[in-house]
Amino acid sequence: MPEIHFILNHEKRVINVEFHETLLEVLREKLGVKSPKCGCDRGDCGACNVLLNGQSVRSCLILAVEVDGQEIVTVEGISKHGLTKVQEAMIDNNAFQCGFCAPGIIISATELLNNNQHPTIEEIKEALSGNLCRCTGYLPILDAVFKVSKE
Amino acid sequence: MSIIHDFEYCKPTTLDEVTDLLSQHGEKAKILAGGTDLVVQMKENIKMPDTVIDIKGIKNLHEILFEDNTLFIGACVTFRELIESEIIKKYFPLIKEMSQTVASMGIRNRATIVGNICSAVPSADSAPVLLVYDADIIAKSASGERIIPITEWFTGPKETALRADELVTGIEIRLTDTKHAGRYEKLGRYSGEDLAQAGVCILVFEDLHYNVAFCAVGPVPKRVFSVEKLLHGKVISDVLIEEAKHLLQEEISPITDIRATNEYRAHMMGVMFERGLKKAVSRLHGGVNA
Numbered sequence A: 001m002p003e004i005h006f007i008l009n010h011e012k013r014v015i016n017v018e019f020h021e022t023l024l025e026v027l028r029e030k031l032g033v034k035s036p037k038c039g040c041d042r043g044d045c046g047a048c049n050v051l052l053n054g055q056s057v058r059s060c061l062i063l064a065v066e067v068d069g070q071e072i073v074t075v076e077g078i079s080k081h082g083l084t085k086v087q088e089a090m091i092d093n094n095a096f097q098c099g100f101c102a103p104g105i106i107i108s109a110t111e112l113l114n115n116n117q118h119p120t121i122e123e124i125k126e127a128l129s130g131n132l133c134r135c136t137g138y139l140p141i142l143d144a145v146f147k148v149s150k151e
Numbered sequence B: 001m002s003i004i005h006d007f008e009y010c011k012p013t014t015l016d017e018v019t020d021l022l023s024q025h026g027e028k029a030k031i032l033a034g035g036t037d038l039v040v041q042m043k044e045n046i047k048m049p050d051t052v053i054d055i056k057g058i059k060n061l062h063e064i065l066f067e068d069n070t071l072f073i074g075a076c077v078t079f080r081e082l083i084e085s086e087i088i089k090k091y092f093p094l095i096k097e098m099s100q101t102v103a104s105m106g107i108r109n110r111a112t113i114v115g116n117i118c119s120a121v122p123s124a125d126s127a128p129v130l131l132v133y134d135a136d137i138i139a140k141s142a143s144g145e146r147i148i149p150i151t152e153w154f155t156g157p158k159e160t161a162l163r164a165d166e167l168v169t170g171i172e173i174r175l176t177d178t179k180h181a182g183r184y185e186k187l188g189r190y191s192g193e194d195l196a197q198a199g200v201c202i203l204v205f206e207d208l209h210y211n212v213a214f215c216a217v218g219p220v221p222k223r224v225f226s227v228e229k230l231l232h233g234k235v236i237s238d239v240l241i242e243e244a245k246h247l248l249q250e251e252i253s254p255i256t257d258i259r260a261t262n263e264y265r266a267h268m269m270g271v272m273f274e275r276g277l278k279k280a281v282s283r284l285h286g287g288v289n290a
């Protein structure tokens, strides 16, 4: 089994993986990082989103061995030192119901706000368009991100 | 769903290693760049390679270059990188416009334009744009390099002119000297959806010639030479557009699937063609280079 070295949520990690294991499987099953969720397992829903070198990617479409030498951040890493503004805004806004989509959406919103502190509502919609939510109808989620954008 | 078969994974740092592996394993080896198609196909047992060759370790495949009026896009260049490239924005804005319509952020951060044409689904967004630009595909094998014109690339749904012992190293496009402008019109149900239900791309040149190509309304994306011939040398008028729309219908063969009916696709192609053509013409006169 090959050994991969990567940075996960600001810590160096070394782990043995099988070639056929996806990053999502390794994060959840081998490393106990449970924020990325398995929704569709084929790249359509965004529930498994994580940041790879600062960019949001589908962890269900990446082989774990591909992240050797790279940096991964999940929601656990984002909120290491307390909730971020966008997380607070989601709570204030009652943005989620079941919450299954939440980690993926937080990842997409975080990437957007890192690149653009004051996105327009159109830019927010575009950035979150790859994240499916079965419960909310999206409006409270978009509003929450917009609230941070206006600060 | 997990991938349930074993394979070897390798990440070479030179092209020679890749072509060696390809000549050893042939069909049984698959090239991995963004993985947004390949990993799904491996999960669904559509592809069961015994060797997966990750080409992201090869430096020059990540390059976007513009030299001697020729653009080179390496096989590992993602849609995100195309959207952010100054070269693309300046010389080939149509590629940027198209790239922004591909799926969503999380996919564009990973998926590559070369992967998109290698998957060769009938709805490939990159195809119409590369067709109107007359792009060349660069294929490499242990025995050398060959150039495949994009018009000869798509040989069937999910089939291309690439041989099993070859990989695509990149795409080349020559910038024409003639002033031109273009537009890519895509029909999708919502933004963030990856597949076009219909797509049409139009490039208008100042000397009154027109390049037109479509995707998702036939088994392969293709140029519509009959329409181009009709428009050639003429200034666009409403009568001419109606004639062209009529001709266009004869060239397409849309299917009905879960996304749209064939009647809807056929109707929308006409609408989108007209919209796109008018937009391209107005861009040309607005002085914006495509």
Ligand code: FES
Pocket: A037, A038, A039, A040, A041, A042, A043, A044, A045, A046, A047, A048, A049, A058, A059, A060, A061
């Ligand atoms: S689980 Fe990865 S995109 Fe749905």
Ligand code: FES
Pocket: A095, A096, A097, A098, A099, A100, A101, A102, A132, A133, A134, A135, A136
């Ligand atoms: S809150 Fe349930 S899926 Fe979004």
